[in-house]
Amino acid sequence: MLIRRPADIRPSEITSETNYLNRREFIRAGAIAGGSLLAPAALAAVIPEQRRARLDGVAKSPFSTDETPNSYDDITTYNNFYEFGTGKGDPAVYARDFEPRPWTIAVEGHAEKTGIFDFDDFMKPFDLEERIYRLRCVEAWSMVIPWVGVPLADVVKHFLPTSKAKYVAFETLHDPSRMPGQRRRVLDWPYREGLTIAEATNPLTILAVGLYGEVMPNQNGAPIRLVVPWKYGFKSIKSIVRIRFAERRPKTSWNMATPREYGFYANVNPDVDHPRWSQARERRIGAGLFASKQPTLMFNGYGEHVAHLYKGLDLRRNF
Ligand SMILES: Nc1nc2c(c(=O)[nH]1)N[C@H]1C(S)=C(S)[C@@H](COP(=O)(O)O)O[C@H]1N2
Numbered sequence: 001m002l003i004r005r006p007a008d009i010r011p012s013e014i015t016s017e018t019n020y021l022n023r024r025e026f027i028r029a030g031a032i033a034g035g036s037l038l039a040p041a042a043l044a045a046v047i048p049e050q051r052r053a054r055l056d057g058v059a060k061s062p063f064s065t066d067e068t069p070n071s072y073d074d075i076t077t078y079n080n081f082y083e084f085g086t087g088k089g090d091p092a093v094y095a096r097d098f099e100p101r102p103w104t105i106a107v108e109g110h111a112e113k114t115g116i117f118d119f120d121d122f123m124k125p126f127d128l129e130e131r132i133y134r135l136r137c138v139e140a141w142s143m144v145i146p147w148v149g150v151p152l153a154d155v156v157k158h159f160l161p162t163s164k165a166k167y168v169a170f171e172t173l174h175d176p177s178r179m180p181g182q183r184r185r186v187l188d189w190p191y192r193e194g195l196t197i198a199e200a201t202n203p204l205t206i207l208a209v210g211l212y213g214e215v216m217p218n219q220n221g222a223p224i225r226l227v228v229p230w231k232y233g234f235k236s237i238k239s240i241v242r243i244r245f246a247e248r249r250p251k252t253s254w255n256m257a258t259p260r261e262y263g264f265y266a267n268v269n270p271d272v273d274h275p276r277w278s279q280a281r282e283r284r285i286g287a288g289l290f291a292s293k294q295p296t297l298m299f300n301g302y303g304e305h306v307a308h309l310y311k312g313l314d315l316r317r318n319f
């Protein structure tokens with residue numbers, strides 16, 4: 001695994017990372033001294049605030065692909081995050097000073113447990129896993145990314161949705177003072193996405209809080225974003241502040257912007273072209289300018305886990 005200290009890390013950050021480690025040791029020592037039977041899982045999902053800080057207690061997952069991951073540089077310099085500009089290189093530059101703390105997540109709608117949760121409290125009940133997944137953008141490029149996250153199914157279960165909850169809707173932070181791209185109306189802010197409850201509870205769907213074993217870089221959606229590996233990247237909404245259990249299908253940003261081009265389902269489907277270009281092949285970022293494109297797989301190769309979710313649905317019409 002690739003671990004590097006960036007040159008720009010401030011001494012103050014290093015100090016607070018040390019404090020963080022001390023706090024963890026303190027918790028462990030306390031647990032042992034108290035004779036408590038705290039399982040390691042009870043200490044999981046503590047997410048440090050510092051940039052590039054390591055995440056503790058990350059389990060490996062059998063759902064990971066064995067394809068070679070893209071480099072940390074590829075993953076953090078070629079991004080789509082319109083809140084920080086529309087160019088692929090913009091998020092790395094314009095999200096540099098973004099502070100993803102303090103951060104709260106509002107959980108609302110048809111569930112027994114709702115409320116506004118501080119990010120740290122929100123994360124505490126869940127166990128972290130590494131999931132090496134392909135991200136396939138509808139712009140016909142792909143990457144392999146070693147995400148760290150928690151199964152969304154665990155999160156959904158934790159909040160006890162009622163039988164009225166047929167969908168899960170997500171929203172990104174809306175704050176033009178912190179997200180300069182929101183000063184232009186390139187999208188109807190805030191960025192919105194949604195899943196059916198079956199998609200949200202499929203074991204492949206995760207809420208990611210990091211990559212390469214470290215906290216989530218700002219440009220990839222700090223502090224927490226969705227990753228749905230069998231769907232086009234635009235479903236994987238970044239920097240989430242609101243999760244709503246809904247009875248009706250929620251509005252989603254790209255579908256609102258250009259419904260002819262982007263559907264609600266947005267399953268990776270090489271047989272349904274984007275109206276302006278083919279979806280049959282994809283360019284693997286980092287493979288080099290002269291590398292040939294590779295064929296795109298139905299459901300991004302995850303069909304055995306998800307094809308059953310769409311039985312009886314015409315995926316040419318429900319794109
Ligand atoms: N809030 C928000 N989430 C977003 C986007 C965005 O512009 N804003 N872009 C989406 C698109 S189109 C893609 S391909 C992925 C890119 O994720 P990455 O930059 O981590 O590779 O994020 C998705 N999530």
Ligand SMILES: [Mo]
Nearest residue numbers: 137138233234
């Ligand atoms: Mo995308």
